[in-house]
Amino acid sequence: MxxxxxxxxxxxxxxxxxxxxxxxxxxxxxxxxxxxxxxxxxxxxxxxxxxxxxxxxxxxxxxxxxxxxxxxxxNHPAIREKVIEVMQNGMSFGAPTALENELAELILSNNKFIEKIRFNSSGTEAVMSAIRLARGYTKRDKILKFEGCYHGHLDALLVKAGSGLVTFGETSSAGVPKAYADETIVVALNDKEALVKAFNDFKNQIAAVIIEPIPANNGLLLQRKEFLQYLREVCTANGTLLIFDEVISGFRVGFTGAAGLYNIKPDIITYGKIIGGGLPVGAYGSSAEIMSNVSPEGPVYQAGTLSGNPVAMAAGIAQLTELNKPxxxxxxxxxxxxxxxxxxxxxxxxxxxxxxxxxxxxxxxxxxxxxxxxxxxxxxxxxxxxxxxxxxxxxxxxxxxxxxxxxxxxxxxxxxxxxxxxxxxxxxxxxxxxFGPSQPSPGGRALNEQTDYRE
Known part of the structure; x- marks a missing residue:
């Protein structure tokens, strides 16, 4: 003790x-x-x-x-030393640097699931941009998300489920207009029936389904691979983009994240600050075709003065180099x-x-x-x-x-x-x-029997 x-x-x-x-x-x-x-x-x-x-x-x-x-x-020495080295030349330019190319090549050359990437400043910003890209690419407005998955604090996804199998989202924050929530459909995780009903109820209206393939923001709600594969098939059949929010799981459960772990190819993937060694950074990636819709190449606008910030890129290069070692x-x-x-x-x-x-x-x-x-x-x-x-x-x-x-x-x-x-x-x-004798037992359900916690 x-x-x-x-x-x-x-x-x-x-x-x-x-x-x-x-x-x-x-x-x-x-x-x-x-x-x-x-x-x-x-x-x-x-x-x-x-x-x-x-x-x-x-x-x-x-x-x-x-x-x-x-x-x-x-305070890993490789990251610290790389950041100090780069900082000697300045910390922000609002202009391209070779460091962006270097980090992008490190990611893309080791990730078969995306062909092009766009850096920004946070996971929330990455998800916001991915949602906009999906809507611009499909020319549809509605988004489907799952109860218990958090995707940052953007208005369209600060919603929770109402009552019923398939519901429009109810705002989970003051200041989010109801009109925003009405474009977001919320269903329960691990529920094929609800998923089918959502696509039937909103046929040809759903631009994207977004999910944490490893939901880890509201407990660790591991999904069976079969459910994620089914989700991939349903999206493909309905012309809907599948977004994997890998802000937590990306580079954490493997260099190619949950997409690689389950060998399921989403249409868009979002990443968070792990790609910057913990510094403020995010990114989203997809096929070259879908990413060609992003400005200045295409009509979907997204920008950021600190996108590709050299200090964050330097930290990311150092960290991902370590992660990529055998x-x-x-x-x-x-x-x-x-x-x-x-x-x-x-x-x-x-x-x-x-x-x-x-x-x-x-x-x-x-x-x-x-x-x-x-x-x-x-x-x-x-x-x-x-x-x-x-x-x-x-x-x-x-x-x-x-x-x-x-x-x-x-x-x-x-x-x-x-x-x-x-x-x-x-x-x-x-x-x-x-669980000592002096601790009261909280109210709630009867205990379930032990099941295998790994899939």
Whole structure:
């Protein structure tokens, strides 16, 4: 059992109090406010390898990894040195540089699923551009998305399902006009019947279907390959473009992402900041034919002063060069699988109602169930109380997870076996507290039987 300490948050609390006078809720992105867990946010001072240090000098093993893109860990020397080298010549030009060509060639020459790419500044921007491209190419307006898949904060996709098998989206944010939501159809994941009904109800109207092929923004809702292949076939039959949102899964589960893992070719793929070593960058790619519709070659307008920013391109070149080395993903996946398998053995031995889902170097704790979860509506909201307790106990044992039970964890190349063993013991001790006799059992459904969590 690891020594428990009540970590000091005095300096972080001071910074948070001041931040609330500057920013809405004291943060520049909502989940950072720690509203889903206990205590005030931690203000981070530095990161190195698998570790973070906060403003109070507490050290943590980090499984957030800047929400995924730090697959090599914090402050990787190859990335740092490449960025410093490029910065000597300036940090922004708003004009083309050879670095854009170099990163594009590195991606395209190793990815059979896309022929041309366009860099921009974020995953949200990449998805926004992909949606616009799909509408421009097909000359249709409606978009179909799946409940529980998050695609950034653009208006057209900040929608949730209403009641019924197939529904128009209901806005999930104030400020999103109903007219925008009325162009978005929302169906449940893993539901072929709903998919067929949507295409029948809106025949020849759907420009694109967008899905996280590995849904990892609202739990880790792994889909069977058969469902994704069926989705590909339905889109092809209806002249609808299939968009894989790989902002999380791209370059994380393999160099060619989920498209390569499942060997399914979407029409458009979006990527996020992993292609910039964690710096602000995004991209979308497709066939040369579809991409020829993007301005200045075609009528679909998309632009950005910081698109192809040289510092981000430099970081991306350094990171993807490392990821493209033989055996990188095999080593990372094997390490993560061992880590997760040992945690699964622990919860099974204790008979704790926990399912730990894993794909590649991504993992997720689902509480008060022993079954794999494939739909957002099957996550018991009461179970988030379990995560709140675990999150607090982990912080007190020197382990940092994203501050929401709906978020996934990431293992990086910097997480050594010794580091993972230390983290694993902290997780074991924390789970013993979560399910200890003093903890109430949250309300909700009866427990499901254990199923195989891997496909």
């Amino acid at each position: 690891l020594k428990v300490k009540n970590i000091s948050r005095e300096r972080s609390a001071e910074l948070y109090a001041k931040a609330k006078t500057y920013f809405p809720g004291g943060v520049n992105s909502p989940v950072r406010a720690f509203k889903s867990v206990y205590g005030t946010p931690l203000f981070i001072k530095k990161g190195d390898g698998a570790y973070l240090w906060d403003a109070d000098d507490n050290q943590f093993i980090d499984f957030c990894c800047s929400w995924g893109p730090l697959i090599l860990g914090h 055996g990188f993903y095999n080593s990372l996946d094997e390490k993560t699988t061992t880590f997760v398998d040992e945690m699964l053995d622990f919860v099974k031995d204790r008979n704790y109602p926990v399912n730990i889902t894993q794909i590649g170097s991504i993992f997720w704790f689902a509480f008060d169930t022993k079954a794999a979860i494939r739909k957002a509506e099957d996550i018991d909201p009461h179970s988030m109380d379990r995560f709140k307790t675990m999150h607090q106990e982990l912080l007190n044992r020197g382990v940092y997870m994203g501050p929401s039970g709906y978020e996934v964890g990431f293992v990086s190349a910097a997480h050594t076996t010794d580091i993972l063993n230390t983290a694993k013991q902290a997780i074991f001790d924390s789970l013993d507290v979560v």
